[in-house]
Amino acid sequence: MDERAEQSEKKTFVIGDIHGCDIALDILLNRMDVTQQDTVVLLGDVVDRGPGSKEVIDLLLNLKKFCKVVLIMGNHEEMMLDSMRGGASEGLWLQHGGQEALESYGGSYSDIPFEHVAFLESGKDYWENETEIFVHANLQPEVPLDYQEREWLRWTRLTGFEQSPNPDKRVLCGHTPQPNGLPLVLDNWICLDTWAYNGFYLTCLETTTNMIYQAHQETQDFRYIRLEDI
Numbered sequence: 001m002d003e004r005a006e007q008s009e010k011k012t013f014v015i016g017d018i019h020g021c022d023i024a025l026d027i028l029l030n031r032m033d034v035t036q037q038d039t040v041v042l043l044g045d046v047v048d049r050g051p052g053s054k055e056v057i058d059l060l061l062n063l064k065k066f067c068k069v070v071l072i073m074g075n076h077e078e079m080m081l082d083s084m085r086g087g088a089s090e091g092l093w094l095q096h097g098g099q100e101a102l103e104s105y106g107g108s109y110s111d112i113p114f115e116h117v118a119f120l121e122s123g124k125d126y127w128e129n130e131t132e133i134f135v136h137a138n139l140q141p142e143v144p145l146d147y148q149e150r151e152w153l154r155w156t157r158l159t160g161f162e163q164s165p166n167p168d169k170r171v172l173c174g175h176t177p178q179p180n181g182l183p184l185v186l187d188n189w190i191c192l193d194t195w196a197y198n199g200f201y202l203t204c205l206e207t208t209t210n211m212i213y214q215a216h217q218e219t220q221d222f223r224y225i226r227l228e229d230i
């Protein structure tokens with residue numbers, strides 16, 4: 001394959017809140033069929049709530065052998081890391097899906113492999129490429145990306161009136177679950193948290209074609225949706 005052909009096939013896949021939905025993630029990854037040229041962006045909250053946090057991180061570490069993987073830090077990764085370090089988040093974390101995550105490792109912090117901790121610690125506040133800004137929860141209006149507070153980046157729910165800080169870039173986020181299982185599509189801003197752990201779908205958007213891939217943890221259903229059809 002010549003360089004131009006490789007370049008033309010370069011794709012960016014963006015995955016919403018996985019929340020321990022290992023089966024749904026496995027289905028998506030098989031359909032995505034990534035190459036070394038591709039980038040997969042995880043919008044955060046890969047762990048907690050669902051049954052397979054350990055299995056999800058195993059799948060993501062394996063994915064790193066085949067393409068570039070970017071993890072955005074979600075509030076659940078933050079709580080898990082804080083709990084492991086003996087921080088104040090532990091009670092909150094265990095009650096909000098952390099118990100399930102810990103059980104997927106066998107029940108104790110010492111069961112969590114170093115590679116998994118390092119992966120969680122690699123989570124970024126945000127990331128951007130030429131066409132998109134990737135963030136877990138939200139952005140405070142009028143505040144530059146590097147000065148955003150963690151409360152906004154990881155915790156603040158969408159109102160539905162969000163606007164991209166850069167008219168030339170679309171914002172892709174998760175965190176605010178969409179009760180119909182479909183992405184929330186605003187003007188230049190898309191939320192991909194489609195409530196995978198709660199009986200809806202895990203969603204992936206391929207940003208050049210705007211093709212949406214969705215997989216279901218329990219039924220193992222898979223479907224494609226065009227963004228323009230939402």
Ligand SMILES: [Mn+2]
Pocket residue numbers: 045074075076136137154174175176
């Ligand atoms: Mn979240």
